[in-house]
Amino acid sequence: METLEAQLKKLGLDNPNKFYGDRIDHTPFYKSLDKAQMNAVRSTFRETLLWTQRVCQLTGWCHKPSLVASHIKPLRHCKDEEEATTSLNGLLLNKHIDGLFDKGYISFDEGRRLMISVEIGQKKVLGQNWGEQLKIGIGEFILAAWQAGDDRCKIPAISIVPKVTWNTPFRAGININSSINQIRKMDLPKWQVDKAFFEFNKLRELHKQSVLDAQLRASFLDYHRRHIFRSPEIQHADNDRVAAQC
Numbered sequence: 116m117e118t119l120e121a122q123l124k125k126l127g128l129d130n131p132n133k134f135y136g137d138r139i140d141h142t143p144f145y146k147s148l149d150k151a152q153m154n155a156v157r158s159t160f161r162e163t164l165l166w167t168q169r170v171c172q173l174t175g176w177c178h179k180p181s182l183v184a185s186h187i188k189p190l191r192h193c194k195d196e197e198e199a200t201t202s203l204n205g206l207l208l209n210k211h212i213d214g215l216f217d218k219g220y221i222s223f224d225e226g227r228r229l230m231i232s233v234e235i236g237q238k239k240v241l242g243q244n245w246g247e248q249l250k251i252g253i254g255e256f257i258l259a260a261w262q263a264g265d266d267r268c269k270i271p272a273i274s275i276v277p278k279v280t281w282n283t284p285f286r287a288g289i290n291i292n293s294s295i296n297q298i299r300k301m302d303l304p305k306w307q308v309d310k311a312f313f314e315f316n317k318l319r320e321l322h323k324q325s326v327l328d329a330q331l332r333a334s335f336l337d338y339h340r341r342h343i344f345r346s347p348e349i350q351h352a353d354n355d356r357v358a359a360q361c
Contacts, residue, residue: 144199145191160184160200168207172270173229174254176209183213187335189343203332206270211252215240222344223336229253229261229268232345273329276321285318287311 148156161184170177185208186193193199208216215221220240222230231249235241241248250258260267279285282294288310291298298311 140189141191142194144193144195156190156196156199157184160186160205163200163202164205164207167202168205170207171209171212172206173212173268174209174257181210182207183210185213185216187332188338189217192338192342201331203273203328204335209252215252216339217343219339219343219345222340222348223270224340225333225337226266227269227272227336228266229257230340230344230348231261233347233349234345236349273332274325275329276318276325278322279315279318285315287314 164184165179165182171182176182185206186199187204187206188198190199193204198204206216212221215235218240220232220235222232224230235249236245239245241252253261257268277283280294281296284292284294284297286292287295287298288307291303291307291311293301293311295311295315298308303311
């Protein structure tokens with residue numbers, strides 16, 4: 116049986132522009148923030164992304180003054196401070212790439228690969244020679260990868276901590292790299308056995324949390340594709356349209 120959240124997503128009602136019915140896509144949380152609080156949220160979010168991501172997630176550019184902490188689910192759509200400040204709802208992007216992402220001209224698909232909206236060409240948002248501008252702004256290597264439909268135009272994945280089982284060897288303490296089942300058979304002091312179980316349980320919790328983090332990042336990207344991205348995207352079969360512009 117589908118959850119209420121899943122049903123709302125299917126209907127597109129997780130977008131505050133539709134959910135609150137006032138045609139103003141601001142959540143109550145966003146509207147409750149005064150200027151000082153807004154600046155504090157943005158500052159916290161930027162510091163978090165600079166610490167966790169460090170470089171532009173698409174190009175690898177690392178010049179801090181030109182990097183923007185970009186919300187995947189826009190700040191104006193966030194339901195609370197946790198959504199507004201978590202790094203899982205953010206991408207550190209070059210300023211010009213952030214502009215395209217924020218306005219929905221680019222996004223990232225379920226495999227984290229670059230998507231480009233047809234409106235970039237139709238509306239001439241980058242001028243008449245928009246293909247050349249994409250090549251300069253996104254980078255020739257990344258645009259070539261996108262044109263080829265390969266994986267080199269991806270943003271990084273959320274790292275998943277490997278799952279450990281009773282038979283998985285792991286670093287369980289000083290000079291011990293064994294599974295729990297092996298440790299049980301060893302003649303070890305109780306404190307070492309307790310330490311091994313502590314490390315084992317910690318790894319299990321880290322694995323669970325990393326899976327949840329990856330799922331949450333995927334849900335934010337899904338939101339961006341459904342509510343912010345200007346569909347349809349330029350299909351890879353049509354990428355010669357961009358190549359002809361470059």
